[in-house]
Amino acid sequence: MTVRAQSSEVSDNLQLDCGTLPTKEHQDTVDKTQRISNCQQITDDLPKLLDILPAEIRSLLEQHAERDSLIEVIMDLGRFPEVRFRDRAEYLSDQPVTIEQINHCVERVGSFSGDNRAGIEGTLHRISAIRNRPGEIIGLTCRVGRAVFGTIGMIRDLVETGKSILMLGRPGVGKTTALREIARVLADELDKRVVIIDTSNEIAGDGDIPHPAIGRARRMQVASPEHQHQVMIEAVENHMPEVIVIDEIGTE
The missing domain is CATH 3.30.450.90 (Beta-Lactamase)
Incomplete structure (x- = not known):
């Protein structure tokens, strides 16, 4: 197992005249982004x-x-x-x-x-x-599947509101990685009852024992993509979740 800290530079896109300093709001945003980047840990096996x-x-x-x-x-x-x-x-x-x-x-x-x-x-x-x-x-x-701990820092305030979140994006931009970390934060840090509907076993990995990256969240596997909605209903009826996390929702 490889665990490494990843730090990325933050580019300053603010256009400044000669001698002008960044605003406090802009500097706060830069500082927050740097803190989030510096505390990210990546596990890739x-x-x-x-x-x-x-x-x-x-x-x-x-x-x-x-x-x-x-x-x-x-x-x-x-x-x-x-x-x-x-x-x-x-x-x-x-x-x-x-x-x-x-x-x-x-x-x-x-x-x-x-x-x-x-x-x-x-x-x-x-x-x-x-x-x-x-x-x-x-x-x-x-x-390569990677668990990135700390990746949702920028949207954590949205996660804590308890409202529904829909994530859209092209393949490979990190939607599933973010979903995995959202599930862990909700279950471990916010003490929610979280059930993951893992359509392709991408969120919690292959096998019957879920990957540790989802924390205390529970995972329900889907036998085939066309049964996804049935497993969602089963989760609500049988396991009393406060939060349901679903990947590949465009399947049906």
């Missing part, structure tokens, strides 16, 4: 994702200088293996991916659900499959 990869691909990644900022590993049959980072992508090798390498990965992850997603037990990583017409897996997207 990256070695467990590397363990499912074929040896030749795993060894290249283990030596990669930017391994800790890895987002995805792409393996498509007959194409070069590709790694993606936040701002760029690159080929990892000049040897095309073989069906044996894909099968090597498939054998080491959980079963694929109706949405062609699987996971690695005890982690937040997501493995998504591409199939051919007969249904055989010929491509994999291995996405």
